[in-house]
Amino acid sequence: MKIYLVGGAVRDYLLKINVKDKDWVVVGSDIKSMLKLGFKLVGKDFPVFLHPKTHEEYALARTEHKYGHGYKGFKYHATPTISLKEDLLRRDLTINAIAQDNLGNFYDPYNGLQDIKNRILKHVSSSFKEDPLRVLRVARFAAKLNYLNFKIHDKTLKLMKIMSNSGELSYLKPERIWKETYNALQSKHPQIYFKILKECNALSIILPEINKLYGIPAPLKWHPEIDTGIHTMLTLKIISQLTKNASTRFAALCHDIGKGLTPKELLPRHPGHGIAGIPLIKKLCKRLKIPNNIKKLAILAAKIHDIIHDIYNQKPEDILNIYNIIDAWRKPERVKQIALISEADARGRLTLELIEYKQGKYFINMYKFISKLNIKNIINNINLKGIDINKTIQNKRLKLLKCFLKSKY
Known part of the structure; x- marks a missing residue:
């Protein structure tokens, strides 16, 4: 029996990224032998165990065969004869198909080390296309590693397009879609995730409400970039510079979602788009089973973000009503969240990225002053x-x- 560190832990170590979780693969063993050693079997779809002391995951080396739709349509084959090379072959990207033994030696049958050096995200084999979740995973890795200048290999992106057009993505479970999306929202450049999904035709399947914003015009005076989809990505880019909070970032992503419903005769104006977007946000969140607190913030952001732009001209009664609507007295964090989303909206426009957004600070300071009330x-x-x-x-x-x-x- 031989044990190797594999996957993300090896990749992140090589990239000098803090390693959070360690996954291990066991070659030359079986379920009975693992149980005798005190490992606890936890895998439902394939033999994965928890170490009796460290509680880290150990999986038997295995091969997989696709028989149905979606990411769960696989049958696995795990015996002591499965080699490390065979196990690594089933992995998604070459940079995730590197193993390390207990002496520190690397095993790299698919040139992952070279792709790390060249900053390339490349699929290991043609079996990549058998798992539709990998389209989202690669987009997430592109977002996570964008700051290190990683790019998706042309052949991999082409394969992702083929997968998106095949209809396989429609079999993904909502929970898995949201998990990948939420993780992407926590990355340094989450807008890259959505841009990649757009580029490979997956966004229209995964998040049609966001995809629909592309091609929707906005007034040139207020939006030099004109296209609402581009504005949304610029807004997400700015909000990600202002906060690491994924809920706030998601709300910023959805702030203009109602513009996709604007009648053609009213374009490029979008009167009432904030309120119009609320049913879309509710539908999106219900479909992907997004937590209620995240949904609520997105709804509030859609409803209020434009009002903050005009905060200097609002009546005192109307300003107080804003704080009441967002339940600022019980959830004071929402004041800053709404202020940052409005700032990201104002700065998420071509040539306006560096403007000073005083309205947000004004909105926050006003709340602090009122909060002195005993x-x-x-x-x-x-x-x-x-x-x-x-x-x-x-x-x-x-x-x-x-x-x-x-x-x-």
Whole structure:
């Protein structure tokens, strides 16, 4: 029995990226032998075990045969005779098909080391096309490793297009689509993920609401890039420079989603696109089973982002209502999230990437000023009960808001 470190741990070590999880492959063993050694079997689709002490994953070397649709349509073959080379052959990319033994020696039958040096994302073999999830995975790796100048090999991108056009992506489970998308949103350049999916014809299948934004015009005066799809990617690029929070990034991705519903006779204007986008966001989140807190923020961003641009001209009552709508008193983090999304929207335009967005800071500072109100004193007032307490709180918040506005003029 021989054990090798494989996959992402080897790749990230070679790229000097912090290794979070380690996966191991076991050659020359079987299920009974692993169980005797104290390993716990946890794999449902193939023999994967947890180490009795480290709890890291150990998988028996295996080959796979596709028999159905989707990423689960495989039968595996795992025996002590399966070689390391055979096991590595079934992996997606050459940079993920490198193994390392306990002495530090690398086993690289598919030239992954050279592709790491050349910064190339390249499929290991033609069996790549058997797993539709790999289209999303490669797009995610492109986003994750973009800062290291990794590019997808032309032949791999061509294969991804073939896979997208085959209809196989429609068999992917929503949870897997969201998992890959969420992980991509956590990368340094998440916009690359969506751009790659667009390029290989997968975006129209995975996220048709976002795909539909491409080709939708916007007024040249406000949007030098004109195309709403391009604007959305620029917005995602900017928000990713402002925050690492994936929920905020997703909300920024969806902020203009309603523009895809604008009647042609109204173009390039998009009156009411924020409200129009809410049903689309709900539909998207339901389909991909996106967590409710992420969905809620995306809905709020679509509804409010444009109002923040015009915050200086809003009435005190309307500004207070914004804080109430986003439930800022119980979820204060949303104030900054909305401010950053509006900033990303304003700067996510060609030639305007470096503008100073004062409205966001204004919106945040106003909230901080109002938050000085001592709510406990009001609640503990024995002369106030029920609805009177809420009215008193709202009136005092409004008074503070007006004081803030006066101090700025």
